[in-house]
Amino acid sequence: MTAAAAKGGEDAGGLSEGVLGGLVGYRLRRAQLKVFEDFLASFAPLGLKPAQFSALVLIEANPGRSQREIAAALGIQRPNFVAMMDEFERRGLARRHRSQTDRRSHALALTEAGEALLRQGRVIVAAHEARIAAGLSEVERAELLRLLIRLGTPAAD
Amino acid sequence: MTAAAAKGGEDAGGLSEGVLGGLVGYRLRRAQLKVFEDFLASFAPLGLKPAQFSALVLIEANPGRSQREIAAALGIQRPNFVAMMDEFERRGLARRHRSQTDRRSHALALTEAGEALLRQGRVIVAAHEARIAAGLSEVERAELLRLLIRLGTPAAD
Numbered sequence: 525m526t527a528a529a530a531k532g533g534e535d536a537g538g539l540s541e542g543v544l545g546g547l548v549g550y551r552l553r554r555a556q557l558k559v560f561e562d563f564l565a566s567f568a569p570l571g572l573k574p575a576q577f578s579a580l581v582l583i584e585a586n587p588g589r590s591q592r593e594i595a596a597a598l599g600i601q602r603p604n605f606v607a608m609m610d611e612f613e614r615r616g617l618a619r620r621h622r623s624q625t626d627r628r629s630h631a632l633a634l635t636e637a638g639e640a641l642l643r644q645g646r647v648i649v650a651a652h653e654a655r656i657a658a659g660l661s662e663v664e665r666a667e668l669l670r671l672l673i674r675l676g677t678p679a680a681d
Numbered sequence: 682m683t684a685a686a687a688k689g690g691e692d693a694g695g696l697s698e699g700v701l702g703g704l705v706g707y708r709l710r711r712a713q714l715k716v717f718e719d720f721l722a723s724f725a726p727l728g729l730k731p732a733q734f735s736a737l738v739l740i741e742a743n744p745g746r747s748q749r750e751i752a753a754a755l756g757i758q759r760p761n762f763v764a765m766m767d768e769f770e771r772r773g774l775a776r777r778h779r780s781q782t783d784r785r786s787h788a789l790a791l792t793e794a795g796e797a798l799l800r801q802g803r804v805i806v807a808a809h810e811a812r813i814a815a816g817l818s819e820v821e822r823a824e825l826l827r828l829l830i831r832l833g834t835p836a837a838d
Contacts, residue, residue: 539754542742543803544735548814549716551829553731556713557756559706574710578701585699597696599714646700657705659831665705671825672708674816
């Protein structure tokens, strides 16, 4: 990002951004692309994509919760989450077992290998977060988190 | 987003978010998914995806610029942008012509139909932006734009 880009109106290539520069949606998408790039490169050695890392975190943090609940919490479509769990099982990272409270649903848990991979992931994600927020102060980082949570929240909420 | 989610630690489903809640990358992805959903629904009548809308804006705002330059400014891979331009030509929205300064490259321009679609798109995007930022004050919206631009920028910049 150049100084011109930071002022808005022009991007890194010196082209005019027209109406895009002032759009939250556009800025969000560009920031997202940049952050994804760093995440994918950082997590390539572990073979984890962002949604997979998030899923491992939620499975560990919510023992005994069902596939349906974890998928909903992640905002992932059910069939896509089932495919992700299939891959976790193939790789020996997580497993499904019959829920004790509802025999028709599957409760999820990490295996020891899954726990170990997640520990490595936590170290990597901390370094990744430090890199992407390197241009922000601690106060700015907290403000960004707050504003991102508010985004999409109805005004009356 | 519930009040519990806004406080962090718990998501809308009452599950623990573990380490995710405090990660800029995760919050960015969740906000992005929400914004994309509204964008796709808003632009479905025009048959435009976010990247296509951005491309039409940049082509109009930068007359005579090459495919290479527009693709780079959008952060879109060259082959993907060529495919997008193929579709724009098929739909009669934009065209490629030989650059007057460099006969080996293509300069891009919108057709009248492309200009007309973009005018409709600008009205729709304004309503979309108002919806997604409905929970933010004008000051907060400006601050969010500034922080998103700074994201991923080296600290020394």
